[in-house]
Amino acid sequence: MRIGHLSLKIAAVFAAVGLALAGSAFAGSVSGTIRFSGKAPAPKVLSVNKDKKVCGKNKITDDSLVVKNGGVSWAVVSIKGAKGGKFSKAMKKATVDQDGCIYTPRVTVMKAGTKLIVLNSDKILHNVHTRPGKSKNTVANIAQPKFKKKLKMSKRYFKKPGIVKVTCDVHDWMTGWVVSTKTPFVAISGDGGKFKIDGVPDGSYTVEIWHEKLGTKTMKVDVKGDTKLDATIGG
Numbered sequence: 001m002r003i004g005h006l007s008l009k010i011a012a013v014f015a016a017v018g019l020a021l022a023g024s025a026f027a028g029s030v031s032g033t034i035r036f037s038g039k040a041p042a043p044k045v046l047s048v049n050k051d052k053k054v055c056g057k058n059k060i061t062d063d064s065l066v067v068k069n070g071g072v073s074w075a076v077v078s079i080k081g082a083k084g085g086k087f088s089k090a091m092k093k094a095t096v097d098q099d100g101c102i103y104t105p106r107v108t109v110m111k112a113g114t115k116l117i118v119l120n121s122d123k124i125l126h127n128v129h130t131r132p133g134k135s136k137n138t139v140a141n142i143a144q145p146k147f148k149k150k151l152k153m154s155k156r157y158f159k160k161p162g163i164v165k166v167t168c169d170v171h172d173w174m175t176g177w178v179v180s181t182k183t184p185f186v187a188i189s190g191d192g193g194k195f196k197i198d199g200v201p202d203g204s205y206t207v208e209i210w211h212e213k214l215g216t217k218t219m220k221v222d223v224k225g226d227t228k229l230d231a232t233i234g235g
Contacts, residue, residue: 027084028225031196034075034189034209035232040067046173048101051124055101055171063106064175065213065234071193072233074107074177075211079185079221082200087111087184095119096166096176098126098144103166103176107188107212112161112180118151120144129167130157130178139164163210177212200227209233 043061066073094110096103099121110116118128123146130139130153144151158164158180168174179186187195200223207229209217214234221229 027199027201028223028227029196029198030079030200030221030223030227030229032229034072034193034195035070035230036067036072036234037232038234040065050171051101054122054124058100060102060173068192072211073189073191073193075189075209076107076109076179077187077189077195077197078181078183078208079197079200080206080208082183082185082203082205084201085184085199091184093117097121101171101174103174107177107179109179109181109186109188110158112182113155113159115155116153116158116178118144118153120149125170126168127170129169131165133163133165
């Protein structure tokens with residue numbers, strides 16, 4: 001990332017994704033903090049070895065693990081089994097930008113079976129290379145030259161729910177993640193690990209927490225109105 005911009009970017013994604021509204025008189029919310037177990041390492045500054053006039057304007061750090069005040073950013077929190085809900089506009093028209101030779105936002109949540117829009121604000125050659133999770137198998141590998149400001153990736157690439165890793169073969173430090181989902185009850189933890197999912201009907205559910213570096217954790221939650229849920233991962 002470009003140092004100094006993380007809080008604003010995470011806050012924007014956090015606000016856009018956490019808008020699943022069930023429309024039920026008995027719907028509440030689930031909110032809390034995703035915390036890191038242990039002491040987080042200092043972020044490493046990455047080496048920019050190509051297109052330095054564009055990519056080297058700002059320091060780029062390894063954001064695979066971002067921890068502030070013990071809270072973990074970019075963790076995806078999903079509530080399994082909840083009925084109803086509405087997908088936010090951000091999830092139905094998910095957009096990722098290539099800006100400063102990083103993927104912005106780093107983690108994107110989208111409705112399964114919809115298109116992904118990839119922007120190129122850098123005006124240099126990028127290529128969008130997607131793989132399922134941490135597999136080496138290619139899902140799509142599409143060049144995006146400097147004159148192609150917007151790329152619409154077919155919904156067939158995101159038909160099934162799952163985690164897709166996004167890289168750029170031109171700039172090997174670029175990494176992003178796209179999570180396609182059939183449930184709108186999903187949020188991405190923001191600055192300091194905070195998250196909130198609105199419109200959750202009362203009931204007992206399984207919560208799944210995924211993080212690119214720290215893996216997956218599941219836990220149970222009983223939702224009754226506005227419910228607090230804190231979790232610790234990693235370590």
